[in-house]
Amino acid sequence: MTSTPLAATRPARSGARAVHKGQQTRASILDAALSLASQKGLEGLSIGHLADITGMSKSGVFAHFGSREELQMSVIREYHARFEEEVFYPSLREPRGLPRLEAMFRRWLARVSIEIDSGCIYISGAVEFDDRPGPVRDALVDMVRTWHTGLERAITIAREEGHLRADTDARQMLFELHGLVLALHHDARFLRTPGSVQRAEQGFLNVLARYRALPG
Template sequence: MSATALRAKPSKSLQKGQQTKAAIVDAALGLAAQIGLEGLSIGALAELMQMSKSGVFAHFGSREELQISVVREYHTRFEDEVFYPALKSTRGLARVRAMFANWMKRTSVEIDSGCIYISGAVEFDDRPGIVRDALAESVMTWHSAMKRAITQAKEEGELKADLDESQMLFEIHGLILVLHYEARFLRKEGSLQRAMTGFDNILARCAVPAPDVAVVPKTARKVSAKSTGKTGA
């Protein structure tokens, strides 16, 4: 066997292992959305993937590592759907609006499928450890990005100079949490629209009002044009 072939075999094996691990994480993410991170187990995933427990265990080493892999995958997908598309919007209030719109779009889907961030917070809020740390770090990373967008909008002069960015972020995040509670738990109709209205109310209070533009009547413009000898606009 040639040296090239010897080098190629481990590469293919590694690629297959990565694909298998990605498939397990994908299945685990779907399961965690339904039953929570605490409901995940090596045995349940082995059965779901039609693999041996040892085969699943070999990719993670522990249940906690499996849970953390799920948290990281969820965060990656969240960024791909919510954060990165919003960067195409102009820096300032347009980007803040885009980030919230994308967040709402994902939330509307998760009303049925479940949100790892919200269910995970309930499960791990009072349980110190590496899973809780991974969850909190992911949420804080997103919050930092949202707060940065708010700060930039303030720097652009689109939000009031005395605005408390942390307070605005708190209220926006509150809309998402209430939406989940009302729409997913209480099954109240119109919750999505109320959340959007709530966001508009926040902007109405925090944004710098657009300058009033005086509208000159056409008759006045004609009189002015005659007095200056110019044609009417």
């Protein structure tokens, strides 16, 4: 058996440590960028500002993303990944049909309720980029549509399971549920209307009552 010289393993180990450290640094920058984007929007992101927040040089931050545009898209992807971990994947553990749909919407509502003070990147990003074509807008649209596709699929399954009326239009129901979330964000964050979260919850119950299949 031929042993590998210790010296030969050092470059590989050193390289692995460098990669791990680089990943940790990038994750720290993304944490700071997410916090900044939640407060100031995606357009509020800048390499210089993040360098100040993280205590890094501008060139050090730039090396991890390459451009402000790539930084914005990375923030969108990270936000979406966290959204899935908090809202989508836990809901999949619920039984198929209405229990899963209810879990998805209520977790979504809970997240938006928490983000009232900081801001939802999906919603604020739509305002910033609704009329600005480009890769940042495309990335944002793709992530929102991915979530909508999952929610629409949950509505369709609830209909197939017999929990919702057979004539339920999944896209229409999705539109109405999304409208509740937008109304909550507007009334709670912009108008500061008391009881907005409770009204959104009641709105959800009202929607379910209209689409729910009749017993028997």
